[in-house]
Amino acid sequence: DAKTTQPPSMDCAEGRAANLPCNHSTISGNEYVYWYRQIHSQGPQYIIHGLKNNETNEMASLIITEDRKSSTLILPHATLRDTAVYYCIVRGNAGNNRKLIWGLGTSLAVNP
Amino acid sequence: SAVISQKPSRDICQRGTSLTIQCQVDSQVTMMFWYRQQPGQSLTLIATANQGSEATYESGFVIDKFPISRPNLTFSTLTVSNMSPEDSSIYLCSVEARWREDPDTQYFGPGTRLTVL
Numbered sequence: 445d446a447k448t449t450q451p452p453s454m455d456c457a458e459g460r461a462a463n464l465p466c467n468h469s470t471i472s473g474n475e476y477v478y479w480y481r482q483i484h485s486q487g488p489q490y491i492i493h494g495l496k497n498n499e500t501n502e503m504a505s506l507i508i509t510e511d512r513k514s515s516t517l518i519l520p521h522a523t524l525r526d527t528a529v530y531y532c533i534v535r536g537n538a539g540n541n542r543k544l545i546w547g548l549g550t551s552l553a554v555n556p
Numbered sequence: 557s558a559v560i561s562q563k564p565s566r567d568i569c570q571r572g573t574s575l576t577i578q579c580q581v582d583s584q585v586t587m588m589f590w591y592r593q594q595p596g597q598s599l600t601l602i603a604t605a606n607q608g609s610e611a612t613y614e615s616g617f618v619i620d621k622f623p624i625s626r627p628n629l630t631f632s633t634l635t636v637s638n639m640s641p642e643d644s645s646i647y648l649c650s651v652e653a654r655w656r657e658d659p660d661t662q663y664f665g666p667g668t669r670l671t672v673l
Contacts, residue, residue, distance in 0.1 A: 478661075485646055488650075489664070546599040
């Protein structure tokens with residue numbers, strides 16, 4: 445089973461920030477938080493990942509709480525092309541813990 | 557960055573037949589993975605394919621139904637054998653990349669949409 449909990453759906457206005465939450469209360473010290481998105485049944489697209497520190501790249505920012513039990517993916521200026529299912533995944537770096545276990549994600553609708 | 561391609565992109569097949577899906581990467585990778593995504597569902601790992609060794613299958617998936625080849629570091633195939641309508645899914649390959657700064661991140665191909673009649 446997936447080790448994360450995400451809301452099934454969210455809406456966001458175009459041009460505004462989209463903040464997608466994820467709960468991972470059972471995360472272990474050596475497990476990373478990964479975010480992917482899937483646009484209309486295409487292959488999943490890697491977005492960002494982090495361990496403890498907040499991370500930012502050209503696509504998004506990842507904010508991880510100090511206790512690491514939750515995180516938020518931020519799309520700073522959402523566009524219509526950001527409409528997708530967003531998956532938050534907890535993943536370790538050894539053995540079976542390295543596998544990506546996919547939940548149902550959050551379906552984000554960006555509205556004009 | 558490297559490119560991952562899959563062939564075919566989609567197919568419609570008759571029950572009882574088999575389909576082989578190809579995954580090509582334009583850089584050498586050690587680990588390749590095959591996933592299935594049934595309609596309205598999330599991704600499920602079928603197997604891990606390392607070059608030079610037998611594929612490792614997840615619970616619920618068997619080699620007779622989903623034989624996998626991994627002849628070199630840039631290519632793999634997944635065959636869906638003796639198909640039934642329940643095999644209608646998107647099949648995805650992914651690789652663990654070494655061309656990015658984090659070698660453990662998985663990157664995905666575009667997928668193969670299979671419909672079995």
